[in-house]
Amino acid sequence: MILADPVPRTCLTISRSARSLWLWALCSFVGIACLGCRGASKVDDRPRTDVIIYGATSAGITAAIQVAALGRSVVLLEPSDHLGGLTTGGLGATDVGRSEAIGGLAREFYRRVHRHYQRPEAWRQETREEFLEGPARGTVLDDVQYSFEPHVAMQIYRDWLEEHDIRPRLGATLARVEKDGPRLTAIVLESGERLTGRVFIDASYEGDLMAAAGVSYAVGREPNAQYGETLNGIQKEGAVKHQFVRGVDPFRVAGDPASGLLPGLEAAPPEPEGGGDAGVQAYCFRMCTTDVPENRVPWPKPEGYDPLDYELLLRNFEAGDERVPWSPRRMPNRKTDTNNNFAISTDYIGQSFAYPDASPSERERIVQEHLRYQMGLLWTLANDPRVPESVRSHFQTWGLARDEFEATNHWSPQIYVREARRLIGEMVMTEANCLSQVTITDSVALGAYNMDSHHVHRYVSADGFVRNEGDIQVGLPSPYGISYRALTPRREEAENLLVPVCVSASHIAFGSIRMEPVFMELGQAAGVAAVLAIRESAPVQKVPIAVLQSVLEDAGARLEPPIRGVKPDSLEGVVVDDDAATLNGDWEVSMSTDGFIGRGYRHDGGSPEPKQATFTVIAPESGTFDLRLSYPPHGNRASRVAVTIRSGDQVWTRHVDQKLEPPIDGLFVELLKEMTLDAGARIEVTVSNADADGYVVIDAVQLAPHR
Secondary structure (H helix, E strand, O other): OOOOOOOOOOOOOOOHHHHHHHHHHHHHHHHOOOOOOOOOOOOOOOOOOOEEOOOHHHHHHHHHHHHHHOOOOEEEEEOOOOOOOOOOOOOOOOOOOOOOOHHHHHHHHHHHHHOOOOHHHHHHOOHHHHHOOOOHHHEEEEOEEEEOHHHHHHHHHHHHHOOOOEEEEEEEOOOEEEEEEEEEEEEOOOOOEEEEEEEEEEEEOOOOHHOOOOOEEEOOOOOOOHOOOOOOOOOOOOOOOOOOOOOOOOEEEOOEEEEEEEOOOEEEOOOOOOOEEEOOOOOOOOEOOOOOOEEEEEEOOOOOOOOOHHHHHHHHHHHHOOOOEEEEEOOOEEEEEEEEOOOOOOOOOOOOOOOOOHHHHHHHHHHHHHHHHHHHHHHHHHHOOOOOHHHHHHHHHEEOOOOOOOEEEEEEEEOEEEOEEEEEOOOOOOHHOOOOOOOOOOOOEEOOOOOOEOOEEEEOOOOOOEEEEEEEEOOOOOOOEEEEHHHOOOOOOOOEEEEOOOEEEHHHHHHHHHHHHHHHHHHHHHHHHHHHHHHHHHHHHHOOOHHHHHHHHHOOOOOOOOOOOOOOHOOOOOOEHHOOOOEEOOEEEEOOOOOOOOOOOEEEOOOOOOHHHHHHHHOOOEEEEEEEEEEEOOOEEOOEEEEEEEEEEEEEEEEEOOOOOOEEEOEEEEEEEEEOOOOEEEEEEEOOOOOOOOEEEEEEEEEEEOO
């Protein structure tokens, strides 16, 4: 069997709790005597650790829990003194995208959050009812809660790890990696300690383990042309959000170029539009703040405060932009998860470029510069008389939460590394995957959040004023699968390393993937894959995908996008959805108009560029059939959509008015009636946008038995 271990193993009792029932099924499926012990490190008395995980982020934690639950020894290392990454570091306003896309251990985490806040004693500064009446009520669903305080997330992680006898080692910084050909054999810490392992997982935000292992990776933005994208690279024209809305002078002495530029400004715009560069989207600290006086800490003025660092902020106010420049989202107990907002805010634009490849000491300097900037920003907003009184008084009613991050003066110890290194692996996720234009068969998790990038550059534009560059926010038509191959390096570079955080993705695709619940799901997938690789004595690139997916699905993971339309298998006959059509040209996926089949439909964008889609239907048996075409109607559709049908030597041409509601069940229009076909007969239906007078839509083709 696939997971059979050649070495005799001690049989351990599996808990019969609901949480472990899926492990019983797994044991039966793969032929293991017993799995799911809580003391994974006691199972194997061989000197090597089965799985070594570097980075106790949300992904590292779920990977460790998964490995331990499958009965394997695991070591969880974290170079900093902080456990849990951003999930415990202030990012309590979960970037969900679509709740139905979250499953497995990630969903279990949010269930535990939900259970915590069911307890009356969890509410100190407000009642649960008051919280649910506020703007955050949508973050609480039937059995999950996506909003939480940092210390609650920390306690959940600590308890969860303790349940599996996993004791994370903090302050364990990587010094080097030892390899034998493409296999990692050991990692050496800065302390000099050497740890040997069978499979290694890099769950860090920075990708330090994979870089030390010598695998290929990218930093910065690829040009659009590299992967055939439209949202990658330098983005000036599309950067309309979090932007200056008034002209702001860039010079130290206003109007005097000879005085030099204000801090943080580049003299000219980055070029060319859509071209690649080494820029990294801006970092910041997520802040847990409160307006409860007895729990509020006033904004501190940092050492080395330089008013010139905030001159641009003040000039922006004086130019007439009096928006409150932050985004506080309500968390329980009258706290917030506060993020960047508008032209000048908590993002320290242009100051993160060196971070991904920097040494630990240089990174610490960059982190401290970000902290100094953000501290000074908040102090300025609350105290500088040049700040509009309405804005200044707003910030005077808020402060850092006294009962959070007490060891670090109430500031998060985790800087928001939105993006650092990105693996270049067996497969690169791109914009086309996020838009469901390209589908995969080896999904191990779902992405569901917008393609999102914060600003990268702040520069002087041709008109002599200040502009920001790089912000992109583009929605998705539906959740999409994330390929297992995006977690695996090229086999010749490393055959026993998995990378669930710095995954193989273009900059803009990573902008959608990089959400904490997705990292949890990818960490779980890496944990299962590591165990499979060990038990198969196989490279991680050769893990049996069907088994990996089966184990994940048994654990509650969501691997396929939910079907929002009519399910194809609920219809009679043979239904070929647009996902299975052969496409020529770029067809955009959408779900904006009801009345479609499957997960959505595609349209040509109203473009004059020639496009075709061919549906291939095979007759399941000999008989008489009706051939039908599905589309969701709308007033902007084409009134004469050209459809060509081919079967053997016969060819038919039809024109369909897609403005009109389809007459058959509101879904289908008839193309051919009473076709006599032999079993296995092949029919090709080609939809074209040639000479179209509106949007052309493709959804599905049905071959139904004639009644």
